[in-house]
Amino acid sequence: MSNLLQTLAVVLGAALVAAAIVLLKGRFFPVPEDAEPREDVAEYIAMMVGVLYALVLGLSMVSVWEIHSGALNHSQDEAGALHQTYLLADLLPPDRRDALRTTATAYAVQVVHAEWPRMAAREPLGPDGWGLLNQLRTVSQASSQDDTPTQQNASQEMLAVLTTLDDARRGREASAMSSLSTVLWVGLVIGGTLTVAFMFLFGIKRSATHVVMVMGLTGLIAFTILLIQQLDAPFDGFLAVTPQAFTRYFPFV
Template sequence: MALLETLVVVLGVALVAAVLVFAKTKLFPVAEDEEPREDVAEYIAMMVSVLYAVVLGLCLVSVWDTRTSAADHVQAEASALHQTYLLADALPADQRTSLREAARTYAGHVVDVEWPAMVAREPLDQEGWTMLEQLRHASAVSDTDKVSAQLASQEVLAQLGYVDDARRGREAAAQERLSPVLWTGLLIGGSLTLAFMFLFGIKRSTTHVVMVMGLSGFIAFTVLLIHQLDSPFGEMLGATPDAFIRYFA
């Protein structure tokens, strides 16, 4: 969802809340002899607000940790792949060219093929793993090669192990979603918080409208923020393939 669309949704929710406040004031005015219920209203509203804040905090922490973990996996994978590219200098000329070409092909596949699939939350195919296996074969040397080449080959295999681990983490992060239980608590808590603003409103209508608009707009913004962060490779706030692009421009 683009930034402009997000702002339109937030403003729309705030305006709908304002219209509902006006409708409630006109259709169900507060009677002059109605007994005050401020003590009960304040206590219930406070409890709902506290519980909603807890749920909101859990949602934000959950989606932010997932997004941060996804970015860390991408950086680790690209860095290890780049180290593999650099270590090719110590290999024989034919293997050096083969390993570097395989590394560039793998990076291009991640950026051009796998990244759009992760943004769309589609499962990744086996082609990336096949390319990783080709990298391992390209780094293999024989027992007759120089000791320096054999040591470089072992280090390349170690770096490819880091690539393997980071790739698994990246694939897992692409499929992670916020728990439906947390989503339910987030939506119900926001609805209850706004409902108490209507049921136990302030008698001054202008102040009531401003408070409800601000609160409803802020809740809508927070929910949309969590929705964006819930896509760890999303277009707006998700991790980017900049690390691969930077190392393999």
């Protein structure tokens, strides 16, 4: 909240300074009554507001798209690594194979049913999933002298896959906790308001045409802001990343 207040204070302060300069200029350097109106100044200001707002929109869209894409990629990488671990268990001795498959299945259940709702609420994943990941490492490292070279190689490969799973899990948690900067949200709201408001500075003889233009621009800006808001929550909303990557490999969860 402090960042939001600071941003609003800076924006409001800059606007007040500009207003004071305009008032002082009008007081000490008044425009002659016979001077022609300078509509080109208003058009230039409106154009610059539109350009600057387009930059804010573009920056915001890129930011939230990277968050959403990262969440999807991390989830797919994590599910793929977990499935690969499950398949590599075929090369281990029966006792370790069963323990690893049971733990991998429990991990998938934990992710789908416990962690996904937490990510939708922007909450930490909790310790249970990390505990299951540590159990997978323990089972993978529990080699003995009786293991064949194939089983030893499978254990080493499984540890490498679990490292990938660990990285993807951390990335998924980071994506769930990430959000668009407060400064950009302020710019989106203020810029959108100014862009629509400046459309009333220029008269259009056909009122129906003016209404259609204002409605179209306002609707497009509202749609873009809503799209940014949905992409900003990668695990919530109608554009949310689903646990389909896990349920595809573990359909019984």
